[in-house]
Amino acid sequence: MSFLSKNAFTILVLVSVSTSVLADHITIKGAWLPEAAPVARVMAAYMDISNHSKQTSFITSVTSPQFKKVEIHSMSHKNGMMHMEKQEQLKLPAGKTVALQPGGFHMMLFNPKEWFKDGSKITLNITLDNKETFQIIAPVIKETGNDSGMQHHNHH
Amino acid sequence: MNTDTENKAKSSLPLLIIVVAALSVAAGVVINQGYLSSSRDSQTPTRLEATVLPKPRPILGFELIDHHGKPFTAENLKGNWSFAFFGFTNCPDVCPTALKIMQGVWKKLPKDKTKPNMLFFSVDPDRDPPEVLKQYVTYYHPDFMGITGKLDQIDIITNQLGILYGYNDKDNKSEDYNVNHSAQVLLIDPQGRMRAVFSPPYDAGSISHALDVIRNFYEG
Numbered sequence: 001m002s003f004l005s006k007n008a009f010t011i012l013v014l015v016s017v018s019t020s021v022l023a024d025h026i027t028i029k030g031a032w033l034p035e036a037a038p039v040a041r042v043m044a045a046y047m048d049i050s051n052h053s054k055q056t057s058f059i060t061s062v063t064s065p066q067f068k069k070v071e072i073h074s075m076s077h078k079n080g081m082m083h084m085e086k087q088e089q090l091k092l093p094a095g096k097t098v099a100l101q102p103g104g105f106h107m108m109l110f111n112p113k114e115w116f117k118d119g120s121k122i123t124l125n126i127t128l129d130n131k132e133t134f135q136i137i138a139p140v141i142k143e144t145g146n147d148s149g150m151q152h153h154n155h156h
Numbered sequence: 157m158n159t160d161t162e163n164k165a166k167s168s169l170p171l172l173i174i175v176v177a178a179l180s181v182a183a184g185v186v187i188n189q190g191y192l193s194s195s196r197d198s199q200t201p202t203r204l205e206a207t208v209l210p211k212p213r214p215i216l217g218f219e220l221i222d223h224h225g226k227p228f229t230a231e232n233l234k235g236n237w238s239f240a241f242f243g244f245t246n247c248p249d250v251c252p253t254a255l256k257i258m259q260g261v262w263k264k265l266p267k268d269k270t271k272p273n274m275l276f277f278s279v280d281p282d283r284d285p286p287e288v289l290k291q292y293v294t295y296y297h298p299d300f301m302g303i304t305g306k307l308d309q310i311d312i313i314t315n316q317l318g319i320l321y322g323y324n325d326k327d328n329k330s331e332d333y334n335v336n337h338s339a340q341v342l343l344i345d346p347q348g349r350m351r352a353v354f355s356p357p358y359d360a361g362s363i364s365h366a367l368d369v370i371r372n373f374y375e376g
Contacts, residue, residue, distance in 0.1 A: 034252060037245070037295035039288055044248040075249060081320045081336045082250050082356075103356060108248045110332060143256055 025053035026092065026128070031138035033122055038115040043067075045107040045124065045138055046100045051092040058129040059090040066122055068111035075104055084108075089129065118142035201373040205354070205362040208370065212349035218312040220277075220305030223290035228303050233348035237371065238273035239363075240342040242319045244280035244335045245292045250356075251276075254341060255296040260360025261367070262297050272367065274300040279310060279321040280335050317342055317350055343370065 031047035051057050062070040072087040090105070092098055100106050107124070116122065120140040127133045200208040215230055222228045239258060243251035258274050265271055276293045278284035281304045284292075289302025304310075314321065321337035341363065343352035352370060354363055 034256070036252060037292045039291035039295070040245060040252075042246050042248040044252070073248075077339075079320065080318075080338050081322065082339045083336045084249070084324075084334050086334075102249055102253045106249050 024132075026051055026057065026134070028136050031124070031136055033109070033116070033138055033140045035116070035118050035140050035142040041111055043109045043112060043116070043140075044102075045070075045109060045122070046102065047107075047136075047138065048097050048099050049090075049092055050097040051094055054094050056094050057092040059092065059126055060088075060129050061127045062107055063125045064109060064123055065125075066113050066116070067109040070110070070124065071108045072100075073106055073108050075106070116140045196374060199373075201369050204352075204366045204369055205359070206343070206366040206370070207353045207355070209351060209353075212345055212347070212351050213316065214347075214349050215313060215316050215344065218305075218309045220303050220309050220313070221286060223286045223293065223302035223304070225286050228305075230348050233344050234346060236270060236273055236346055237367070238275050238344040240275045240277060240317070240344055241340075242277045242279050242314060242317075242321065242337055243339075244278050244337070245284050245288055246280065246332075247335070250337075250339050254339065254356075254358065255293070255300070257358045257360050257363065258300070258341070259296050261364045262299065264360060264364035266368065269371065271299060276300060276302050277310065277313070278302060278304045279314070279319075279337055281305060281307060281310070283331070343367065345374065 027050045029048045029050070031045065033043050033045045036043045049059075059072065062072065064070050072090045073084045074087055076083050076085070087105075090098065098105065109122070118140055122138045122140060124136050124138060125133060126136065197212070198210055200210050215233060218229060220228045222232075239261075241251070241254050241258070243254065245251070255276065262271075262274070274293075274297065276289070278289055284302070284304055286302065286304060289304055293300040293302040313319075319338045319340070319342075321335060324334040324336060326333040339356050341354040341358060342350055343354070343366075345351040351374075352366065354366070
């Protein structure tokens with residue numbers, strides 16, 4: 001967890017700012033995007049999505065005015081390769097938290113309208129299966145690169 | 157190793173004994189010399205978060221280009237340690253993560269030793285021409301080098317290294333196809349042979365420590 005300790009203050013600030021109570025029963029914590037190379041056509045967004053209700057919800061679409069399109073992808077290790085698979089929807093089980101993190105589920109954002117540097121704010125419009133939509137703002141963070149990628153976050 | 161083909165001579169036993177004796181002495185000399193110089197080579201340091209190959213794997217016979225457009229062949233793997241990673245620039249998660257880890261490894265490199273090479277091989281040459289690769293890898297560190305070329309040449313090296321890759325939906329007209337690929341970081345020795353493998357989840361500290369141990373072990 002040394003990435004977290006190194007950037008603890010920054011993350012605390014960003015997490016406190018970016019915890020959003022949305023659509024009555026969904027909270028999203030710790031949303032962020034790692035800064036990518038200016039030439040990169042894609043970025044990833046990570047976050048923890050909690051469903052506080054007693055019913056399963058699904059995220060059916062995500063858009064951003066700053067990107068051409070956003071997809072949700074799973075990541076798995078199969079046959080010696082990392083496989084990304086587009087998810088038509090993201091299942092949010094009742095009472096559980098789904099973690100989007102490096103090496104696992106993530107949002108994939110295509111064709112940024114400009115290079116989003118450290119500190120940029122990305123707007124994500126999320127639609128659920130019950131047609132509710134809500135918006136979150138996620139910061140772009142330039143990691144120091146000192147620490148582990150694909151850490152396994154400990155969840156409650 | 158030493159396989160002596162024994163010729164069954166029609167000649168008499170004394171001659172056979174002399175021949176066998178001579179060959180044994182010769183073999184002994186060869187084995188001894190071979191053992192002294194390669195004994196370290198076929199051992200591996202222990203207790204590392206890396207898989208060190210007891211038999212380093214030669215990497216041969218490919219013709220690619222680096223991100224300056226200059227030829228890159230097996231000869232370029234000689235003379236220094238190199239890290240190698242196979243990915244593509246339209247990779248949102250695995251490749252940026254690996255390159256950031258390598259960025260972290262670079263921060264921990266000892267100042268008194270030659271810096272290794274960091275080679276990012278693209279398995280997606282259609283979307284990763286040299287100019288794109290150059291901008292992509294040098295964003296992570298100016299020392300990093302992108303390598304690309306024709307797929308059949310890329311296959312020559314991926315086959316030797318046990319790296320797999322494949323395209324998802326590339327037949328669609330869309331430019332947004334995905335490439336599945338192995339995510340190991342490989343360590344290549346100054347003889348141009350694959351020496352060690354790091355598997356995800358990676359850690360910059362472990363990789364740089366392993367590089368140190370491995371270099372000391374084989375270079376003394």
